[in-house]
Amino acid sequence: MPEASLARAREVCGDDHTVPLHHECHGDTCTLLVTREGTDEGSCDGFVCPVVLKNGQVRSLAVDQDLSVFEEVTPTEYVFTSCDGPYGSRGSRVSFSRLRPDVMAFTPTQGLHVNGAEPYPVRQAASIKAARALAPTAHADTRIHIPWGSDAWRDERDLALAWQVMRVGEALWLHARVDDDVVVPFTQGAAGRDSDHLELTVSPGSGSFKLGVLLEPGGKLQVRRWQKWVETAMKEEDEAFDGAEGSWRRTRQGYEVDLRLPLTAVRDPSSRITTGLSVFASDADQAGKQETLMGHQGTLYFWSEYPPSTEEYLRVPR
Known part of the structure; x- marks a missing residue:
């Protein structure tokens, strides 16, 4: 040497x-x-x-x-x-x-299946198909993934969740597959929480918010902002979330959701590498009664490349 x-x-x-x-x-x-x-x-x-x-x-x-x-x-x-x-x-x-x-x-993410989302690297590609091929799949299918309603949960046929998050252009896409033996879509005039739906909490910095993703008849999604951080705490509200769009479809085991969110809504300009994200599926085997909430809390990492450079890795507080 x-x-x-x-x-x-x-x-x-x-x-x-x-x-x-x-x-x-x-x-x-x-x-x-x-x-x-x-x-x-x-x-x-x-x-x-x-x-x-x-x-x-x-x-x-x-x-x-x-x-x-x-x-x-x-x-x-x-x-x-x-x-x-x-x-x-x-x-x-x-x-x-x-x-x-x-x-x-870092561990290659192609075909990777994990039981948590901390951390979760957001893979990027030119198309949804290509991005999904790169994105890891997070699974929630046991009682340890149930923060509320575990007594009502029978087994993974009753409720189980698998999801991926990916970036395509200036949009963040969520693909979720929910196993649910009785699918109860949202109906107009009913409370959204009392039908089958997804709940997402996004924390891009100081401006956290919670979304309800409702399954409307005909395969459309209705995305509502149910909570928003105001000063020192999350405050309840119920407003349409601008810029969100997507669809859902029934499957043999339950249903699938594809949701698009504007990237600007989920990334803080002052902290562009990480964003807190929780993804939960809510089960209501009969209309008007929310029974179980299952999913993950985690952190999205928007690396410029994957694996990231050591320089970029050092910029993230640990």
Whole structure:
């Protein structure tokens, strides 16, 4: 390893980081792992400093130098573990691509099925079909996913939810598949909460709001804003939500919903990477009686690319 590279690494890591552990280059980008002499790099008492040298510039990779320790170099990744577990033990992991160390190493989302939405990466494509092929599917189908009405829930045939969120152009699309053995659409003059529907709570920053997505006869959706953040709390209301559109259809197991929301409604200009989102299906096996609410609370991540660059990853508070 060139001595000049080690000298540049010490500019970022400190003069006491004199022991090189690993060095490799791909094109004009080199990665160097250095540590202090006498350090046990595999323990929470020691730290390996990872740096990237490119075009004469040197910078650290996106790890917390007070908490993260080096774990391993795999054929494709550098893996670090954060000492954020109980009593300073090991906990969460963070990985970087060896081929492109300026990019995080995240799980591929194509065909991915998950039981939660924290975090949920919003994949983007030119068409709904292409975006759905990239988007992970979140499932809610057990009592742990029921915040209200668990006593009325029988099994996944009574109520289960699977959903995807994706971006196409300047719109956010939700595709939801609901298993429901008795589908009760909305009827004019009735209370929306007392029919089968979806409930979405969107938190793009300080302006949270809750939407009711109602199944109208003929396959149309009616989207109502049921709550809105005012000063210090969510306030009840019942107004049409401008810009929302979509459709629903019956299936053998229940029904499916495709909903389009304007991207400007779900992204805060001052915090454009993350938006809080909860997606719940509400079951009413007979008109006039809401029985069960099932779904997830989570966070949407609007990365510029997937996996994101380490620079963009560092900008998100954790």
